Amino acid sequence: MDVLAILNLGEIAQYFSKMAMFPVFDLAYYIVSILYLKYEPGSVEVSRRSPVASWLCAMLYCFGSYILADIMLGDSPIDYFHNNSHILLATAVWYLIFFCPLNLFYKCVTFLPIKLVLVAMKEVVRTRKIAAGVHHAHHAYHHGWFIMVITGYVKGAGVALMSNFEQLLRGVWRPETNEILNMSFPTKASLYGAILFTLQESHWLPASKSTLICLFTLFMATSKVIMTARHSHGSPFALIESWVCHLLFGSPLGSSEDSHDHHHPAPVAAAPASPTKTKEELNEGTRKRKSKKAE
Known part of the structure; x- marks a missing residue:
């Protein structure tokens, strides 16, 4: 005190x-x-x-x-x-x-x-x-x-x-x-x-x-x-949400975070896509590649 x-x-x-x-x-x-x-x-x-x-x-x-x-x-x-x-x-x-x-x-x-x-x-x-x-x-x-x-x-x-x-x-x-x-x-x-x-x-x-x-x-x-x-797409709530969804809605454990990922397949060598990483890295990389081609 x-x-x-x-x-x-x-x-x-x-x-x-x-x-x-x-x-x-x-x-x-x-x-x-x-x-x-x-x-x-x-x-x-x-x-x-x-x-x-x-x-x-x-x-x-x-x-x-x-x-x-x-x-x-x-x-x-x-x-x-x-x-x-x-x-x-x-x-x-x-x-x-x-x-x-x-x-x-x-x-x-x-x-x-x-x-x-x-x-x-x-x-x-x-x-x-x-x-x-x-x-x-x-x-x-x-x-x-x-x-x-x-x-x-x-x-x-x-x-x-x-x-x-x-x-x-x-x-x-x-x-x-x-x-x-x-x-x-x-x-x-x-x-x-x-x-x-x-x-x-x-x-x-x-x-x-x-x-x-x-x-x-x-x-x-x-x-x-x-x-x-x-550059992480993880969430501090992921573990708690997984258990709560499994308890209340019967969702498989660990699937709650996967369901929030993008539904289109990511490149094999790339890290798992996410809203944060997609906006800050993947889209920016795509934009830079297009600008280089244009040049």
């Missing part, structure tokens, strides 16, 4: 939960989000052929969670676009990543030490968005626990949930990549986080919101940094 009192962990958590996200953390969120867009096959070609379509896709990657949550809660889907500073900042990031001379900005932000910092900062924003979504739904539907969970889930993973619509803007249709069918780690974590924040908002969880925000952010940032550094 004396150690905790000296460290003032409660005050640290309180300060952290009230720390402003704009512009530093939001900038990191936009950079990582638009990097994922550039890793998608054909995204660079679309940016050259139709910059407007590419910009719209980038805005969906940055603000898709807000748009989807507003639609669910009966607000205008373009309501968030009145934040001119956020739109301009995201637009500047989109332009630098796709059109910076010699790809200098892209090379800087994909340098692994810098990228790990940006990934961690993005998870800070994600956690804050989940908590804000649950809090917003709590005010609109005071006893609607499921609505709170769904809203927090959408705020944390709305970009992934809208991926098929974003693909249509790029002229691509890949229904097998539906995020509900193939949930990635951030999507699962957003759902579990929304449940935790709903329990806290309903006073079923004996913890303050600031403490929960601090702990969940630490878990998310640590997990994503390790996964990015190791």
Whole structure:
């Protein structure tokens, strides 16, 4: 207790939960989000052929969670676009990543030490968005626990949930990549986080919101940094999910993670495909090979 009192962990958590996200953390969120867009096959070609379509896709990657949550809660889907500073900042990031001379900005932000910092900062924003979504739904539907969970889930993973619509803007249709069918780690974590924040908002969880925000952010940032550094597609939830699915639904042990992998066969010499690795390595390698052929 004396150690905790000296460290003032409660005050640290309180300060952290009230720390402003704009512009530093939001900038990191936009950079990582638009990097994922550039890793998608054909995204660079679309940016050259139709910059407007590419910009719209980038805005969906940055603000898709807000748009989807507003639609669910009966607000205008373009309501968030009145934040001119956020739109301009995201637009500047989109332009630098796709059109910076010699790809200098892209090379800087994909340098692994810098990228790990940006990934961690993005998870800070994600956690804050989940908590804000649950809090917003709590005010609109005071006893609607499921609505709170769904809203927090959408705020944390709305970009992934809208991926098929974003693909249509790029002229691509890949229904097998539906995020509900193939949930990635951030999507699962957003759902579990929304449940935790709903329990806290309903006073079923004996913890303050600031403490929960601090702990969940630490878990998310640590997990994503390790996964990015190791180029891993594993999930901290894999073992627990395997046992729970086997107990409740009769699924074979160890098959839950396999079912979330891509359904199309991977090359024999390649590592198992995954949402993280596919976006950050396989698609980027494909794009580089195409650009070399074009040259």
